Amino acid sequence: MTNHPSPPKLAQQILLGFLRQDLAEEVLGDLNEQFYATLHASSPFRARLHYWYQVFNYLRPFAIRKSKSAPSNHHGMFRNDFKIAWRILSKQKMYSFIKIGGFALGIAACLLIALFIRDELGYDLHYSNGDRIYRVLKEYNDNGELGTGVDFAAPFAKALKAEFPDVEQAGRLLPHPSFGAGSNLIRRADQTENAYEEGFAYLDQETLQILQVPMVHGDPAHALDEPNTIVLSRRKATKYFADDNPVGKLMVVNDNQDRLYRIGGVMEDFPAASHLHYDFLLSLTGVEFWPGEQTNWPANNYHTYVRLRPGADAARLEANLPAIKKKYIVPGLLEAGYQDAAKMEMSLKFNLQPVGDIHLKSNGITDRLSHGDIRFVWLFGAVAGFILLLAGINFINLSTARSANRAKEVGLRKVVGSFRRHLIRQFLTESLLFSFLSFGLGIGLAWLLLPYFNVLSAKSLTFPWREWWLLPLLVLAATAIGILAGLYPSFYLSAFQPIQVLKGNLSRGSKSSTLRSGLVVFQFTTSIVLIVGTLVIHRQMGYILHKKVGFDKDQVLLIQGANSLGGKVNTFKQELLRLPRVQHVSVSEYLPIKGTNRDRNPFWKEGRTAEDKPVGGQMWVVDHDYIKTMGMQVVAGRDFSLQMPTDSQAVIINQKMAEELGLENPVGQRITNKGAIWPVIGVVEDFHFESLKENITPLVLVIGQSPSIVSVKVKTVDMAGLIQSVTGVWKQVAPHQPIRYTFLDEGYAAMYEDVQRMGRVFTSFAVLAIIVAGLGLFALSAFMVEQRRKEISIRLVLGASGYSIFGLLTQNFLKLVLLSLVLAVPMAWYGMQKWLEDFVYRIEIGWDVFLLAGLMAVLIAILTISYQSIRAALMNPVKSLRSE
């Protein structure tokens, strides 16, 4: 055969590669004949060549195999799976609605919370070398009072840099209003109209560089290095100078013509995800608030930031930081006359807080910044997970509950040759279809609810539509959740034995009732815990708002920015007092609400400064009408009086101060803060001036000037009219300045905004959880009624009353709800007890809270079930019995 030429093998193979199988025989035969015919007529080479030519001429549509013929079978199966899934969805509209709706609710909640968490975790990530930027913290033990603070002495930053080579840069930030930070009046030097602005802070040039504040105009390395320079944020620069470059121009702060601020630069607005938000940065260069202030060690006012050198070990530096106590702080304190300096500083510890941790991990640190709380992030995350879990449970519950309806289908499919694998695939397809529909709906829902959620969480979140990862992530999540939720039902349903199912032996879906009951219990336990949480938070909030706090916060108008009146503040006060419904007027910027001035001082009994430990306490500068205006109670001695000129050199203390100083009969005794010695003329009842989360601390009231807030105690039902008259008085005194006012009770409530927000969040989630659980229960009860239709009919025929049928159907579910209650009570109690521990002043969790939560759960359950139960009890038994 060797010298007998044959058609080229390769060409044959190629031909067989693309040719339709049913044509192979005839075509190969024809080509063979052609080959030998050509061979006879000419050379073997020509014959082969011609064979190739013929092969390529078979590349015609009619002859080419449909390439997808094999996979198209799979494709068809998927189409079939999908079609069945769709039919089932549209056949059982109520179940489908509950499945998809419940799931969508869960997904919407999850998405919103995911956005929230993403935002919270995204703070302070914008620094290019953020891992080297730290805020310095100190842990102190102030006579047994433990705390963490961020305020350091003025020379502390410089000392850090001088002492530790690892510290590349160290800078200070001074945010305290008593130094002129916070809010001020400001204007261009070439204009006369003042504007009120917030967001002032004093900064070192180095701080500007450590925090890498990006500059729009001006040199980032020299923007604040000269005295009396100011850096404006871009939005404020635009406000005052439109689009001009204002560097070098002059600004006037608080109408002080003697100290003009030159604009050293314009910075980009601080990003929303930054722990700092200032608009006006004043230079600390050359600033000295009182003689010797910059070298003073006892006064701690400055926040201190450091940037370490690349490769520096923060933990090692932290361990070495106490060296600064011995070398700088103790000598500094001794110099200032604190003999027990070494002892005072003994307990002091320094920590470096990474800048990325400041937003979430500053719980318990007093730093005048508004923070997130890592615990809230965890809590929110857990709640999101739980709601998704509840929705997933509904899904699983409803899928398995309807097994009886699907059992015949499964049996028949198996009989005609379906493998279990195919059935699993079919059920998973179904679950994926549900999951994707739910996701679509959930995303829409989340998008619609986002504005409300933003109000709820006090954020301005947006969907990151433009991020490339969003869509793949959502698709991935939908797939994963679809498969996870569909796994159990698909294995459960596909396991039916066809012979039993088709004989009608299936135990009608009650097989997995233990698991289903377990899932219902889980849902209701979660709901009850959330209800209890909501109730406790609302009660604590009510307690806070109605607690006797030691002063009367109602009907007190606070007029802010009165320091701009200068010497006319007293005229203003007198004019206000002439108004008919004004009872008292007091000028003091120290108020028992957050955001007003504070001044911590050490106090001793007179002559005991060397022997006794100092008592840390507030020294509030007030006027003669303060106690009357605030409605505080003098429990011993007397109030300040204008008739007694010596009162300007006297103090009133609170009970706590008397107790801490160990004064049995404080009136008439004398106390000191080393600067002055005052006789105590009265004791005021303890009042809360910090949040109820904290204990009342010692406090001293002295007479003096602190003119930025005027408090007006009124008695009127027509607050609007009164405000109008007060505004009229203000206009007379200060025609060029806008009046700004708030109310004391609003300021008080604002201190508990986080509690209120937490309450609202809990309410929303509790409602959501209950809706989801209720939906599930509704569908389950509908299913149960359907399953027991014949039984109920027979009972009715035999004379059962509608009431007993109702009881029969309801009691099973009620048992589950009661079991949930038993489980939920200890969990809720423990959780809420933990939450309440944040508050020094708190409510007791009474048994009535649990009773109420339990009643609510039972009521909701009964209402949910009763629709189906009553329908079952009222139905005509003939209808369901006649078919047999």
Add this chain to the structure above:
Amino acid sequence: MLFSIFALQFSDKMIETKLGEFEEVLLLLAGILGQQAYAFKVAEEFQAQTARPVSIGAVHSTLTRLQEKGFLSSAMGQATAERGGRRKRIYTITAAGQRALEVARDFRVSLWNQYPAFATKLN
């Protein structure tokens, strides 16, 4: 399966019952060859009669099309040694095919008759 059913329905509707020139020749050749009318032989005969080269694939394709139109029917015939023991597909003209050829011929003749220059010369 779904696809082929679909395709059949499609071609049922759109079948073109007119004959193209190439189709007409092949149909005639299939008739002439009788029991020897399979793709290779038809192609060979075509080349012999017209002296135009043609590939078996092109012929096969057209024969298939004619069969779809219902002008040809086919059945597997016997195998031979030079075909490597493979059977051939024999095409047979159907009644519809015959009618289509007649229609085509009559049409030509009628055209010829209408053309005065040729009309007299014919017959």
